[in-house]
């Protein structure tokens with residue numbers, strides 16, 4: 001069982017929670033950034049977090065887990081392992097999320113979409129749309145962290161291990177930009 005205080009402690013001890021001025025992959029600016037790859041770099045910790053998320057998703061009886069690459073892959077795999085179901089991922093092909101590598105979903109298959117962090121929910125929604133387009137049913141969405149402030153627009157039930165209420169600004173309204181603070185683009189994409 002992982003409650004919010006213990007997850008916050010894990011975020012801090014792994015260095016996953018950073019402060020500064022960041023351009024998030026969503027395009028929004030924020031004084032805080034969460035690098036879940038650091039949280040998940042210890043396999044035993046990733047397994048614990050995946051087990052906890054699986055426990056909370058189990059009531060939706062998913063038959064498989066689908067995650068958007070790259071961010072969702074480690075946690076999605078751990079959730080699938082804990083549930084004992086197949087794991088697959090979507091990835092971008094010419095900008096659009098797609099199932100590649102011979103992955104296929106069965107019509108009617110009960111799919112849980114799993115992410116590391118949900119901010120705008122865009123890549124999660126795109127991943128879910130790939131499942132729906134294959135005829136599968138998205139029965140639940142899960143993530144480690146919810147940074148959406150409730151503005152994710154998910155149609156399926158959504159569970160997160162923790163809601164993290166960190167500010168995120170439209171670049172035009174960012175107080176850090178206004179203060180002239182240099183911006184950093186963290187994460188996997190080249191800045």
Ligand SMILES: [Zn+2]
Nearest residue numbers: 029174176177
């Ligand atoms: Zn800014």
